[in-house]
Amino acid sequence: xxxxxxxxxxxxxxxxxxxxxxxxxxxxxxxxxxxxxxxxxxxxxxxxxxxxxxxxxxxxxxxxxxxxxxxxxxxxxxxxxxxxxxxxxxxxxxxxxxxxxxxxxxxxxxxxxxxxxxxxxxxxxxxxxxxxxxxxxxxxxxxxxxxxxxxxxxxxxxxxxxxxxxxxxxxxxxxxxxxxxxxxxxxxxxxxxxxxxxxxxxxxxxxxxxxxxxxxxxxxxxxxxxxxxxxxxxxxxxxxxxxxxxxxxxxxxxxxxxxxxxxxxxxxxxxxxxxxxxxxxxxxxxxxxxxxxxxxxxxxxxxxxxxxxxxxxxxxxxxxxxxxxxxxxxxxxxxxxxxxxxxxxxxxxxxxxxxxxxxxxxxxxxxxxxxxxx
Numbered sequence: 001x002x003x004x005x006x007x008x009x010x011x012x013x014x015x016x017x018x019x020x021x022x023x024x025x026x027x028x029x030x031x032x033x034x035x036x037x038x039x040x041x042x043x044x045x046x047x048x049x050x051x052x053x054x055x056x057x058x059x060x061x062x063x064x065x066x067x068x069x070x071x072x073x074x075x076x077x078x079x080x081x082x083x084x085x086x087x088x089x090x091x092x093x094x095x096x097x098x099x100x101x102x103x104x105x106x107x108x109x110x111x112x113x114x115x116x117x118x119x120x121x122x123x124x125x126x127x128x129x130x131x132x133x134x135x136x137x138x139x140x141x142x143x144x145x146x147x148x149x150x151x152x153x154x155x156x157x158x159x160x161x162x163x164x165x166x167x168x169x170x171x172x173x174x175x176x177x178x179x180x181x182x183x184x185x186x187x188x189x190x191x192x193x194x195x196x197x198x199x200x201x202x203x204x205x206x207x208x209x210x211x212x213x214x215x216x217x218x219x220x221x222x223x224x225x226x227x228x229x230x231x232x233x234x235x236x237x238x239x240x241x242x243x244x245x246x247x248x249x250x251x252x253x254x255x256x257x258x259x260x261x262x263x264x265x266x267x268x269x270x271x272x273x274x275x276x277x278x279x280x281x282x283x284x285x286x287x288x289x290x291x292x293x294x295x296x297x298x299x300x301x302x303x304x305x306x307x308x309x310x311x312x313x314x315x316x317x318x319x320x321x322x323x324x325x326x327x328x329x330x331x332x333x334x335x336x337x338x339x340x341x342x343x344x345x346x347x348x349x350x351x352x353x354x355x356x357x358x359x360x361x362x363x364x365x366x367x368x369x370x371x372x373x374x
Contacts, residue, residue, distance in 0.1 A: 085204025161323025236262025
């Protein structure tokens with residue numbers, strides 16, 4: 001499909017609205033809505049308990065997710081949200097008093113609280129301070145000590161849009177036996193992420209932002225080696241090998257990632273997710289990334305021309321993402337004016353945040369800039 005054809009799948013565009021808020025939640029396309037309606041029809045008037053169809057959709061979702069990050073499908077499982085996925089890791093590891101976790105000062109709370117919650121077990125949490133909205137791979141590596149057991153970082157920082165060098169971090173962690181965890185929700189779908197190339201041990205990623213699906217679903221990825229080290233804090237009937245041998249209470253956990261799923265999944269959201277990945281798959285991942293980064297560079301330049309100060313102005317392209325933001329003393333008034341002009345963005349801590357996706361047009365960016373100039 002062309003970009004024009006893909007844009008025709010988003011009903012909100014018919015109103016003339018401009019949506020630059022994919023870092024919060026994406027609008028749903030018509031194929032996603034249709035997939036959800038089909039699921040509801042099955043559950044209400046069709047084969048209400050069609051478990052085989054649900055299993056098929058589940059398998060498709062795992063396969064498409066694995067393809068997205070260059071993983072094997074048996075390494076994919078699903079959870080309720082990004083926070084749940086990160087808690088599975090935090091609570092599944094065996095910690096020793098004095099173990100250290102490295103985070104940073106501009107992380108979204110989902111990637112902070114699951115690890116802060118380990119302080120009662122004697123785990124030390126080290127925060128690397130941001131400088132001008134940036135926490136680089138070099139900054140993280142410089143903070144590592146012999147006690148560092150895990151590093152968790154967002155693929156893209158939610159407020160500034162900065163993308164640290166995942167490969168540099170992953171290679172360093174792998175060489176020093178440090179678990180490398182990535183919260184991918186603010187990048188995946190817009191940008192490419194290769195878990196093997198980047199030596200990533202664990203990923204947690206919600207589906208509602210750049211992956212353009214419904215809230216209430218996230219996927220997790222983990223390596224077989226890391227899974228061997230986990231002792232899940234929660235298990236359920238679908239965690240075990242012989243789940244359908246219902247009265248044989250044998251707690252033999254599965255060897256694949258679904259051992260971390262305790263029971264019934266959010267099946268309507270999984271159906272929506274398959275449809276959303278199908279829409280995005282109409283444009284190759286490398287092309288989507290190029291469009292997103294081209295738009296961000298264009299947006300940054302136009303903001304500068306208009307007298308604003310984007311946080312990542314002058315930053316190399318490889319560190320950019322789909323998020324373009326700027327601070328302003330009148331951020332609240334600016335946000336309200338943009339909203340009245342039917343331009344949807346976010347206001348976070350005195351910062352205006354734009355987050356256009358691959359199907360957004362430069363003409364829409366120009367209209368936002370014109371509104372700012374006015």
